Amino acid sequence: MGFFTDAYDLFCVSLVTKLLGRLYYFNPLSEKPGSLPPHVAAAVNGVALCGTLAGQLFFGWLGDKLGRKKVYGITLIMMILCSVASGLSVGDKAKGVMTTICFFRFWLGFGIGGDYPLSATIMSEYANKKTRGAFIAAVFAMQGVGILAGGFVALAVSSIFDKNFPAPSYAIDRALSTPPQADYIWRIIVMFGALPAALTYYWRMKMPETARYTALVAKNIKQATQDMSKVLQVDLEMEERADFIKDPRLNYCLFSKEFAKRHGLPLLGCTSTWFLLDVAFYSQNLFQKDIFRLSVGSLRQKP
Numbered sequence: 001m002g003f004f005t006d007a008y009d010l011f012c013v014s015l016v017t018k019l020l021g022r023l024y025y026f027n028p029l030s031e032k033p034g035s036l037p038p039h040v041a042a043a044v045n046g047v048a049l050c051g052t053l054a055g056q057l058f059f060g061w062l063g064d065k066l067g068r069k070k071v072y073g074i075t076l077i078m079m080i081l082c083s084v085a086s087g088l089s090v091g092d093k094a095k096g097v098m099t100t101i102c103f104f105r106f107w108l109g110f111g112i113g114g115d116y117p118l119s120a121t122i123m124s125e126y127a128n129k130k131t132r133g134a135f136i137a138a139v140f141a142m143q144g145v146g147i148l149a150g151g152f153v154a155l156a157v158s159s160i161f162d163k164n165f166p167a168p169s170y171a172i173d174r175a176l177s178t179p180p181q182a183d184y185i186w187r188i189i190v191m192f193g194a195l196p197a198a199l200t201y202y203w204r205m206k207m208p209e210t211a212r213y214t215a216l217v218a219k220n221i222k223q224a225t226q227d228m229s230k231v232l233q234v235d236l237e238m239e240e241r242a243d244f245i246k247d248p249r250l251n252y253c254l255f256s257k258e259f260a261k262r263h264g265l266p267l268l269g270c271t272s273t274w275f276l277l278d279v280a281f282y283s284q285n286l287f288q289k290d291i292f293r294l295s296v297g298s299l300r301q302k303p
Helices: 002-015 017-024 038-066 068-087 094-126 132-164 180-191 194-205 211-217 221-232 257-301
Strands: none
Touching: 002 017, 002 038, 002 068, 002 094, 002 132, 002 180, 002 194, 002 257, 017 038, 017 094, 017 180, 038 068, 038 094, 038 257, 068 094, 068 180, 068 194, 094 132, 132 180
């Protein structure tokens, strides 16, 4: 559900940018409906990704220091508050609304950035070797479900408002083609992302800290055993082994020869290919409407 919420919050804005243009950049003398200037559209669509990059680094580090459960709760609270705040952007002028949207979406992305490493880490630390790959794949597959949910919510909300507040086409009446009630549409779509984040927070806080973090990072094997007994609903017993906790092979930092020797090559292969995938994935999902519009327009101009 964390990745579901991430995808919804990141990509739902691309569904409402045309409406934002019609509402706040309307020009009665123009032959076409209002549209966001390129630099504003780029900022509204991309500012959350800037926050995501910073959030991954900060909350990933913080999660190793304070624990996955506590930090994951902080990221979810930030996502809930910033989703609501993005939809409540103040003012009725273009500059004020776009500025507040960008501000709150940056911090929304900051929280999403923390959710990325923590959701995957929590799932991998709870799973065993046999099911870990399938569980991690399920986590990332929820991004697609979140994108579909964004489209569904946008269609549903738009259809309800279109039925209750019918408006003439732009060619018939430019001023009334976008009724003032349409301002609620994008706000509802954006704020809806707070709901799955709130549900995720409730259920996540009911679960204990991951046993692997408690045992290997916090060095509390007894507590880890108790937590796993609660999760698995079975009685587990384990003696606290001092030799296991103090094993130097398990105590090496990220920037060390031991880490590079053990995990360097797989990490490089994973991160480099993942980076190339994300360049295409995020760009395509955020700007596909513009790509399709330009492609259709060029096809129509051909003889």
